[in-house]
Amino acid sequence: MEFLQQNWHWAALAVASGSWLLIETIRTKADKSLLSPIQATLLINREDAVVVDVRDEGEYARGHIPNARHIPLGDLERRKGELDKLRDLPLILCCASGARSAGAVSTLRKAGFEKLYNLRGGIYEWEKAGQPLDRGRGKEKGKKK
Known part of the structure:
Protein backbone atom coordinates (compact mmCIF):
# COMPACT_ATOMS: atom_id res chain seq x y z
CA MET A 1 0.00 0.00 0.00
CA GLU A 2 2.87 2.34 0.77
CA PHE A 3 4.26 1.74 -2.72
CA LEU A 4 0.95 2.83 -4.29
CA GLN A 5 0.82 5.96 -2.15
CA GLN A 6 4.34 6.96 -3.15
CA ASN A 7 3.85 6.03 -6.82
CA TRP A 8 0.19 6.92 -7.33
CA HIS A 9 0.92 8.62 -10.68
CA TRP A 10 2.33 5.38 -12.11
CA ALA A 11 -0.65 3.42 -10.83
CA ALA A 12 -3.03 5.99 -12.36
CA LEU A 13 -1.17 5.76 -15.66
CA ALA A 14 -1.43 1.96 -15.61
CA VAL A 15 -5.18 2.11 -14.92
CA ALA A 16 -5.73 4.73 -17.64
CA SER A 17 -3.74 2.85 -20.29
CA GLY A 18 -5.40 -0.44 -19.38
CA SER A 19 -8.82 1.19 -19.65
CA TRP A 20 -7.94 2.68 -23.02
CA LEU A 21 -6.81 -0.72 -24.32
CA LEU A 22 -10.00 -2.36 -23.08
CA ILE A 23 -12.21 0.29 -24.69
CA GLU A 24 -10.27 0.08 -27.96
CA THR A 25 -10.56 -3.71 -28.01
CA ILE A 26 -14.32 -3.58 -27.41
CA ARG A 27 -14.76 -0.88 -30.07
CA THR A 28 -12.73 -2.82 -32.63
CA LYS A 29 -14.64 -6.04 -32.00
CA ALA A 30 -17.96 -4.19 -32.34
CA ASP A 31 -17.00 -2.76 -35.75
Whole structure:
Protein backbone atom coordinates (compact mmCIF):
# COMPACT_ATOMS: atom_id res chain seq x y z
CA MET A 1 0.00 0.00 0.00
CA GLU A 2 2.87 2.34 0.77
CA PHE A 3 4.26 1.74 -2.72
CA LEU A 4 0.95 2.83 -4.29
CA GLN A 5 0.82 5.96 -2.15
CA GLN A 6 4.34 6.96 -3.15
CA ASN A 7 3.85 6.03 -6.82
CA TRP A 8 0.19 6.92 -7.33
CA HIS A 9 0.92 8.62 -10.68
CA TRP A 10 2.33 5.38 -12.11
CA ALA A 11 -0.65 3.42 -10.83
CA ALA A 12 -3.03 5.99 -12.36
CA LEU A 13 -1.17 5.76 -15.66
CA ALA A 14 -1.43 1.96 -15.61
CA VAL A 15 -5.18 2.11 -14.92
CA ALA A 16 -5.73 4.73 -17.64
CA SER A 17 -3.74 2.85 -20.29
CA GLY A 18 -5.40 -0.44 -19.38
CA SER A 19 -8.82 1.19 -19.65
CA TRP A 20 -7.94 2.68 -23.02
CA LEU A 21 -6.81 -0.72 -24.32
CA LEU A 22 -10.00 -2.36 -23.08
CA ILE A 23 -12.21 0.29 -24.69
CA GLU A 24 -10.27 0.08 -27.96
CA THR A 25 -10.56 -3.71 -28.01
CA ILE A 26 -14.32 -3.58 -27.41
CA ARG A 27 -14.76 -0.88 -30.07
CA THR A 28 -12.73 -2.82 -32.63
CA LYS A 29 -14.64 -6.04 -32.00
CA ALA A 30 -17.96 -4.19 -32.34
CA ASP A 31 -17.00 -2.76 -35.75
CA LYS A 32 -17.61 -5.66 -38.13
CA SER A 33 -16.36 -3.62 -41.09
CA LEU A 34 -12.74 -3.71 -39.85
CA LEU A 35 -10.70 -6.58 -41.30
CA SER A 36 -7.27 -7.83 -40.34
CA PRO A 37 -4.90 -8.57 -43.24
CA ILE A 38 -5.63 -12.31 -42.87
CA GLN A 39 -9.40 -11.74 -42.86
CA ALA A 40 -9.02 -9.53 -45.95
CA THR A 41 -7.04 -12.24 -47.75
CA LEU A 42 -9.73 -14.80 -46.94
CA LEU A 43 -12.45 -12.47 -48.23
CA ILE A 44 -10.48 -11.87 -51.44
CA ASN A 45 -9.94 -15.60 -51.98
CA ARG A 46 -13.36 -16.88 -50.92
CA GLU A 47 -15.73 -14.13 -52.06
CA ASP A 48 -13.78 -12.35 -54.81
CA ALA A 49 -13.57 -9.17 -52.75
CA VAL A 50 -12.11 -6.19 -54.58
CA VAL A 51 -9.48 -4.01 -52.92
CA VAL A 52 -9.76 -0.26 -53.48
CA ASP A 53 -6.65 1.70 -52.50
CA VAL A 54 -7.46 5.32 -51.66
CA ARG A 55 -3.90 6.58 -51.15
CA ASP A 56 -2.29 9.12 -53.44
CA GLU A 57 -0.37 8.11 -56.59
CA GLY A 58 3.07 8.18 -54.98
CA GLU A 59 2.03 6.00 -52.04
CA TYR A 60 0.31 3.55 -54.38
CA ALA A 61 3.38 3.29 -56.63
CA ARG A 62 5.63 2.48 -53.65
CA GLY A 63 3.60 -0.65 -52.94
CA HIS A 64 -0.01 -1.80 -53.05
CA ILE A 65 -2.04 -4.94 -52.58
CA PRO A 66 -1.88 -7.01 -55.80
CA ASN A 67 -4.79 -6.27 -58.17
CA ALA A 68 -5.97 -3.33 -56.06
CA ARG A 69 -7.94 -0.65 -57.86
CA HIS A 70 -6.50 2.80 -57.29
CA ILE A 71 -8.95 5.63 -56.63
CA PRO A 72 -7.40 8.37 -54.47
CA LEU A 73 -9.69 9.52 -51.66
CA GLY A 74 -9.90 13.02 -53.14
CA ASP A 75 -11.29 11.53 -56.38
CA LEU A 76 -13.63 8.98 -54.80
CA GLU A 77 -16.78 11.10 -54.85
CA ARG A 78 -16.29 11.87 -58.55
CA ARG A 79 -15.18 8.33 -59.53
CA LYS A 80 -17.47 6.17 -57.36
CA GLY A 81 -19.46 5.31 -60.52
CA GLU A 82 -16.48 3.17 -61.60
CA LEU A 83 -17.39 0.84 -58.72
CA ASP A 84 -21.09 0.49 -59.60
CA LYS A 85 -20.56 -2.79 -61.45
CA LEU A 86 -18.95 -4.18 -58.26
CA ARG A 87 -21.89 -3.45 -55.92
CA ASP A 88 -22.58 -7.16 -55.39
CA LEU A 89 -18.99 -7.90 -54.38
CA PRO A 90 -17.34 -7.09 -51.07
CA LEU A 91 -15.13 -4.00 -51.32
CA ILE A 92 -12.09 -3.70 -49.06
CA LEU A 93 -10.93 -0.10 -48.75
CA CYS A 94 -7.32 0.52 -47.77
CA CYS A 95 -4.89 3.37 -47.21
CA ALA A 96 -1.64 3.70 -45.28
CA SER A 97 -3.09 3.29 -41.77
CA GLY A 98 -6.84 2.78 -42.07
CA ALA A 99 -7.92 6.36 -41.36
CA ARG A 100 -8.53 7.60 -44.92
CA SER A 101 -10.12 4.32 -45.91
CA ALA A 102 -12.59 4.69 -43.02
CA GLY A 103 -13.70 7.94 -44.67
CA ALA A 104 -13.94 6.13 -48.01
CA VAL A 105 -16.17 3.46 -46.43
CA SER A 106 -18.44 6.23 -45.16
CA THR A 107 -18.58 7.92 -48.59
CA LEU A 108 -19.46 4.69 -50.38
CA ARG A 109 -21.99 3.67 -47.73
CA LYS A 110 -23.82 6.97 -48.34
CA ALA A 111 -23.79 6.11 -52.06
CA GLY A 112 -25.66 2.87 -51.35
CA PHE A 113 -22.82 0.35 -51.26
CA GLU A 114 -23.39 -2.32 -48.61
CA LYS A 115 -20.55 -4.86 -48.57
CA LEU A 116 -17.84 -2.48 -47.39
CA TYR A 117 -14.80 -3.25 -45.28
CA ASN A 118 -11.84 -1.27 -43.99
CA LEU A 119 -8.39 -2.86 -43.83
CA ARG A 120 -7.45 -2.36 -40.17
CA GLY A 121 -4.03 -0.74 -39.94
CA GLY A 122 -3.90 -0.24 -43.70
CA ILE A 123 -0.94 -1.14 -45.88
CA TYR A 124 1.29 -0.82 -42.82
CA GLU A 125 -0.41 -3.81 -41.12
CA TRP A 126 -0.73 -5.68 -44.43
CA GLU A 127 3.03 -5.55 -44.95
CA LYS A 128 3.75 -6.25 -41.28
CA ALA A 129 1.62 -9.42 -41.56
CA GLY A 130 3.90 -10.62 -44.36
CA GLN A 131 1.31 -10.19 -47.11
CA PRO A 132 2.54 -9.43 -50.65
CA LEU A 133 2.87 -5.96 -52.10
CA ASP A 134 2.98 -5.12 -55.76
CA ARG A 135 5.32 -2.29 -56.66
CA GLY A 136 4.62 0.00 -59.57
CA ARG A 137 1.62 1.80 -60.95
CA GLY A 138 -0.76 -1.07 -61.66
CA LYS A 139 -2.07 -2.98 -64.66
CA GLU A 140 -3.39 -0.03 -66.58
CA LYS A 141 -0.02 1.72 -66.56
CA GLY A 142 2.38 -1.18 -66.97
CA LYS A 143 2.55 -3.22 -63.79
CA LYS A 144 6.06 -4.07 -62.62
CA LYS A 145 6.72 -7.55 -61.29
